[in-house]
Amino acid sequence: MPTLEWMGKNKVVAYHRQVPYRVLEHVPEKSVMDSHGSDCGNMVIHGDNLEALKALLPEYEGKVDCIYIDPPYNTGNEGWIYNDNVNDPRIRKWFGEVVGKEGEDFSRHDKWLCMMYPRLRLMRMMLRRTGAIFISVDDNECAALKFMCDEIFGANCFQGDISWQRTYSPRNDKHGMPAEIEHLMVYSMSPDWMPGRLERSQDMDSKYANPDGDRAPWTSSDGFAPNAATHQGMVYAIQHPFTGDLIYPYSGACWRYDQETMLGTMNGWCEYELKDLHDAAKRAEVCGISEKEVRPGVKGIVFSYDKTRSKSRAMKVLEQGPWPRYFFTKNGMGGIRRKTYLTDVEGKLPTNLWLYDDVGHTDEGAKELKAMFGGRAVFQNPKPSRLIRRILQIVCPEDGLVLDAFGGSGTTAQAVLQDNAVNHTNRRFILIEMGDYASDITAERARRTISGYVVDKSHSERLYEKKLTAANLKKCGDFYKEAIEVAKSVPKGKYGKIEGPKMDGSAIVVNGITNKGEHVPGIDSGFSYYELGSVMFDADGGLNADVSEAEIRRYIWYSETKAPYADMTAEHPYLLGVLGETVYYLAYEPDGETTLGPGLLRQLPRRGTPTVIYADRCVIDDDKLNELNVVFKQVPRQIARV
Numbered sequence: 001m002p003t004l005e006w007m008g009k010n011k012v013v014a015y016h017r018q019v020p021y022r023v024l025e026h027v028p029e030k031s032v033m034d035s036h037g038s039d040c041g042n043m044v045i046h047g048d049n050l051e052a053l054k055a056l057l058p059e060y061e062g063k064v065d066c067i068y069i070d071p072p073y074n075t076g077n078e079g080w081i082y083n084d085n086v087n088d089p090r091i092r093k094w095f096g097e098v099v100g101k102e103g104e105d106f107s108r109h110d111k112w113l114c115m116m117y118p119r120l121r122l123m124r125m126m127l128r129r130t131g132a133i134f135i136s137v138d139d140n141e142c143a144a145l146k147f148m149c150d151e152i153f154g155a156n157c158f159q160g161d162i163s164w165q166r167t168y169s170p171r172n173d174k175h176g177m178p179a180e181i182e183h184l185m186v187y188s189m190s191p192d193w194m195p196g197r198l199e200r201s202q203d204m205d206s207k208y209a210n211p212d213g214d215r216a217p218w219t220s221s222d223g224f225a226p227n228a229a230t231h232q233g234m235v236y237a238i239q240h241p242f243t244g245d246l247i248y249p250y251s252g253a254c255w256r257y258d259q260e261t262m263l264g265t266m267n268g269w270c271e272y273e274l275k276d277l278h279d280a281a282k283r284a285e286v287c288g289i290s291e292k293e294v295r296p297g298v299k300g301i302v303f304s305y306d307k308t309r310s311k312s313r314a315m316k317v318l319e320q321g322p323w324p325r326y327f328f329t330k331n332g333m334g335g336i337r338r339k340t341y342l343t344d345v346e347g348k349l350p351t352n353l354w355l356y357d358d359v360g361h362t363d364e365g366a367k368e369l370k371a372m373f374g375g376r377a378v379f380q381n382p383k384p385s386r387l388i389r390r391i392l393q394i395v396c397p398e399d400g401l402v403l404d405a406f407g408g409s410g411t412t413a414q415a416v417l418q419d420n421a422v423n424h425t426n427r428r429f430i431l432i433e434m435g436d437y438a439s440d441i442t443a444e445r446a447r448r449t450i451s452g453y454v455v456d457k458s459h460s461e462r463l464y465e466k467k468l469t470a471a472n473l474k475k476c477g478d479f480y481k482e483a484i485e486v487a488k489s490v491p492k493g494k495y496g497k498i499e500g501p502k503m504d505g506s507a508i509v510v511n512g513i514t515n516k517g518e519h520v521p522g523i524d525s526g527f528s529y530y531e532l533g534s535v536m537f538d539a540d541g542g543l544n545a546d547v548s549e550a551e552i553r554r555y556i557w558y559s560e561t562k563a564p565y566a567d568m569t570a571e572h573p574y575l576l577g578v579l580g581e582t583v584y585y586l587a588y589e590p591d592g593e594t595t596l597g598p599g600l601l602r603q604l605p606r607r608g609t610p611t612v613i614y615a616d617r618c619v620i621d622d623d624k625l626n627e628l629n630v631v632f633k634q635v636p637r638q639i640a641r642v
Helices: 049-060 089-096 100-126 142-153 259-266 280-287 307-320 362-372 385-395 411-423 438-451 473-489 549-561 598-603 622-628
Strands: 022-026 043-046 064-069 127-137 158-165 181-188 218-221 224-226 253-255 272-275 300-303 326-328 336-341 401-404 428-433 459-467 497-504 507-514 528-535 575-579 582-586 611-615 630-634
Touching (some): 043 438, 049 100, 049 428, 049 528, 064 100, 064 385, 100 142, 127 385, 259 272, 259 300, 362 385, 362 438, 385 411, 411 438, 428 438, 459 497, 549 575, 622 630
Parallel strands (some): 043 528, 064 127, 064 401, 401 428
Antiparallel strands (some): 127 181, 158 181, 218 336, 224 253, 326 336, 459 507, 497 507, 575 582
16 A cells, blocks of 8 residues: 655654643633533543543543544644654754745645644544544645545545535635635545435435335336346346346346345236246356356246236236336336335435535635624634534434544534534534633633524524526426425524525525524533643653542553443542453552552452552562462553553
């Protein structure tokens, strides 16, 4: 597999292991509780996301369903700073010194890759087996990001490069090609990951009809499936009920259903039976194998009676209906097709093209944020919440956990909260932001979404937009019905007025209008606010005296087991936990040393099973420890570094 190389890569590929472990310090005065006094499992963390991700590992490794990040796009103009304290002199030079334009361009890309790599490594550790990550990026680093993620997540876990139509009015005042799209790079933890389905539109459902009076509307679909060579029992002839011709799957294909099912289906047209047609050569041709390799004894489905009787029976079925699952086009004289019923369709799969009609654009994101902050532009280029809600819909379970490690303006928090309110879901969010605005913008957006806010300036939010073109003009009526349904589905009280459906230029639109002075109702929810606190280990490698015993216990349990931690000190102050048959103890006293000796062993409630004991020192010899099935680990030297 091709790999991406850049200066300094050798210094950052394993750097996530060197990141110091810090505890998270709760800041109650910046947190919000719901009506039941709960933070609802939501978090906003202020601090470098590299250290914050490390701090989250004991609680959340392998538990995040969806990650969305919008990192710096590296245009050369952002002025972003992510200092990972890499000691290599070349990296320090590139991170700090710029000499000439060529040097600036060169260092800028290397710096961005060095910044992203360890963060993506940690984020991968956070994802569930069923999870996926969505990364916003523009053309500047799109190609480099693809190579980097292939290495971190695996090329077989690449799910797509989504083109998001970020603007409805591309600029014409620049040389070259104006950018109308941004990219959403999607990687999953598992190669067999499948996105959730989206709601079907009225336009999609209109393609289904019921010309034969069947149990439900249906559409025509291919009657064959791939992999004929490995499904030879499903490669055989079926006699056409109207023409009498023998129908075989096309080259490399087989029938979608087993022979017994297909025989029952064809009996819906006329009487059929199984018969050996001695057609090994034809079946071998379909399978793409030699005649010697073809499976013997596979019979064909043919008429039980003569062609005239069979056709007469089939014509009655054709005229009266309903037709069987497999039917014949051109009034019975054409090829064979399969019915796909509307009732069996669970929704539509998302594609790699997301139009602003469906998920919003940058202008919508800006207006959305301004409305919450009194008309002020407090953040550049915020994403529209509809974009994040689309991601939630296709990857995050209704009770799932969403991580945004570049929290920015807090769009992800708003999207999760609003989606919970509208769709009665129970998703949770974790946002990380290192900027000084983490409390005043990132968390404040969540606070205002929860508490509600007064609009200082009239605000119009586009809820539906469908451009009419020569190609889709005949579907105008369907679009108008869609717009009406969108207008009806808006929760009561969310907007002061619903405007539309109406025409705006060549588009059918619906707008939600919030007038100046109106109060936008809040959403009953909460979140806890955290700052990055003390490091677990001091400069000498000892346990930091400023770190609580509870945090030390949680850390050691995670480093040993990677299992969820539960406080068991009520049973014994030193009991750390039990996993399988193994019991873990932490004999730790902040103000003194602990010794593993016969006296301590007699105090421990669970004996006779495999036991791991952390203490400052041990006075029992190794042979005796082996006899007792006890493993001693010295504090702090033998505490694993996460």
